[in-house]
Amino acid sequence: MNKKLVALAVAGVLAAPLAAQAQTANVTLYGRVNLDMELVRGERSAAAGGGNPSTFRVSSNSSRLGVRGTESLGGGLNAIFQIESNVSADSGNSGTGLGNRETYVGLQGSWGTVKMGNFLAPYDDIHPIFGNVPTLTTSILSTATIWAQGGQSKVNGGFDAWLANSVRYDSPNFGGFTGGIQYSAAEGAAPSLKANAGIISLGGFYNNGPIQIGAAYEQNNQIRGAGLTDKALSVAGGYNFGIVRVAGVWERLDYDTPTGNLERDFFGVGLTGNFGPGQMYAFWGRGYDGKGSAATGQRVGAFAKGDDTGSQQWEISYTYPLSKRTLTYVGFVQIDNDKNANYTFNINPYPVANGAKPSGIVMGAVHFF
Numbered sequence: 001m002n003k004k005l006v007a008l009a010v011a012g013v014l015a016a017p018l019a020a021q022a023q024t025a026n027v028t029l030y031g032r033v034n035l036d037m038e039l040v041r042g043e044r045s046a047a048a049g050g051g052n053p054s055t056f057r058v059s060s061n062s063s064r065l066g067v068r069g070t071e072s073l074g075g076g077l078n079a080i081f082q083i084e085s086n087v088s089a090d091s092g093n094s095g096t097g098l099g100n101r102e103t104y105v106g107l108q109g110s111w112g113t114v115k116m117g118n119f120l121a122p123y124d125d126i127h128p129i130f131g132n133v134p135t136l137t138t139s140i141l142s143t144a145t146i147w148a149q150g151g152q153s154k155v156n157g158g159f160d161a162w163l164a165n166s167v168r169y170d171s172p173n174f175g176g177f178t179g180g181i182q183y184s185a186a187e188g189a190a191p192s193l194k195a196n197a198g199i200i201s202l203g204g205f206y207n208n209g210p211i212q213i214g215a216a217y218e219q220n221n222q223i224r225g226a227g228l229t230d231k232a233l234s235v236a237g238g239y240n241f242g243i244v245r246v247a248g249v250w251e252r253l254d255y256d257t258p259t260g261n262l263e264r265d266f267f268g269v270g271l272t273g274n275f276g277p278g279q280m281y282a283f284w285g286r287g288y289d290g291k292g293s294a295a296t297g298q299r300v301g302a303f304a305k306g307d308d309t310g311s312q313q314w315e316i317s318y319t320y321p322l323s324k325r326t327l328t329y330v331g332f333v334q335i336d337n338d339k340n341a342n343y344t345f346n347i348n349p350y351p352v353a354n355g356a357k358p359s360g361i362v363m364g365a366v367h368f369f
Contacts, residue, residue, distance in 0.1 A: 027069035033089050034061040036139055036329075036364025040350050045342070048351035059348040060090040061138040061364065064101055070108070080115065081105045101162065112171045118164045122180040122203030123148070123218040127160070129236040130247040130270045134279040134319035135329045140345040140360045145335060146287040146313050147251055147266055148232065149301045150346035154199075154223050157255060157301035159232045160346065163199055176208030186223060197222040210240040212247075224300075228256040238270075245272040249285070255300045260293035262305050268313075278320040286312045287343070308338040317362070325368045334359035 041054045066084035073079055084101040088094045099118070106115025127144050131137040137144065144150030144160045152158030163184035170180040179202070186197035203216030213236070220230040231254040238247030251266040268285025290298075290305040298305045317331030335343050339355040352358050 025069065025071045027067060029067050030369065031065040032366055032368045033063045034136065034138060034366035035089050036061060036362050038140060038360050038362050040358065040360040042350055042358030043353045043356040045351045045353045058090050060088050061347055063087040063089040076109055078108045080108050110172060112169060114169045116167050118162050119166060119168065121163050121182045121201035121218060123159055123201045123216040123232060125203055125205060126214050126216050126234045126236050129212050129214050129238050130249040130268060132281050132283065132317060134272065134281050135317055135331065136366065138347050139362055139364060140348055141315055141317055141331045141333050141362060142346040143283050143285065145346045146285055146311055146343050147249065147268060149253065151344050151349050152301040154220060157224065157230055159218055176206050179204045213237040230255050243274055257294045257298050257300065259295035259298050262290055262294040262298055262300055263292040264288060264290050264303055278318055280318050282316045284314045286310065302343040303341045306340060309340045311335060311337045311341045311343045328365045331362045
């Protein structure tokens with residue numbers, strides 16, 4: 001009998017720390033399914049067969065499944081982690097791998113947050129200030145199309161992408177002011193580029209009451225090729241008047257090319273209004289002609305140096321909540337390319353020719369869990 005009591009006492013002592021750890025850990029399964037019906041139209045590129053057909057499609061818009069958690073380490077210090085994966089809800093084929101979205105591990109305390117992994121950079125934190133937040137800034141309604149050359153990969157001059165092999169620090173909130181800095185090692189670069197290749201991104205933000213302001217800078221070193229540096233600077237601000245929120249954004253992209261420097265400016269304005277239980281959003285943005293010392297016709301991504309290399313995007317949408325976790329949305333978007341530009345949708349791109357004017361009508365629904 002005494003041996004049994006001793007055994008139970010020892011088991012209780014050993015289990016106590018484990019029970020304490022379980023009480024201080026918090027793990028959450030989360031996700032969202034976002035699908036829409038799209039009717040898109042625009043002059044296709046020659047590689048896509050040419051022509052100007054109307055195409056109906058069902059698209060998954062950043063649908064995802066993830067698990068995140070925190071563990072208290074004592075003294076105000078927490079361990080944090082997240083593993084998030086893309087879900088191709090339209091086709092059921094999510095074969096791009098586990099953890100291919102925001103995935104990281106890190107530490108969080110009164111001094112801020114530091115994490116390592118694969119995630120968006122501080123430069124992308126500009127987008128929610130002016131973007132189509134009511135429809136989650138996804139689908140072909142995304143306003144990161146001309147801004148940041150969002151439809152382009154890093155090797156084609158884009159600035160809207162998850163950065164793998166990254167380390168990021170975010171400051172605590174000082175009366176509405178926050179800041180972040182991130183470095184990404186270009187481990188996938190060619191051996192000849194690895195010594196100097198990499199990406200650095202930093203931003204500062206103010207969010208207090210009706211006011212939201214941000215400025216961010218990103219520099220991609222030798223991602224497109226040896227000796228080539230891509231730079232982006234963006235400033236955005238918004239003010240909520242109650243019935244309507246007004247926001248604006250300015251951006252300059254600056255690329256090194258074999259023939260010299262290539263620059264492009266962008267300016268956009270967004271309006272978000274409350275109409276009944278839902279929200280209406282309208283946006284107009286203009287990417288101007290490429291300029292700089294580069295040779296006329298020198299191209300990076302969707303635009304080139306010279307006249308008629310700009311583009312404008314305009315859209316309108318309405319989002320209606322069916323519950324706290326389910327909403328529906330409708331919208332229209334059009335991109336008006338000048339004759340020497342070929343910008344296309346950021347999410348679910350549509351291959352277009354120079355001078356094309358791709359447009360789309362969208363009806364969708366999203367559920368959060």
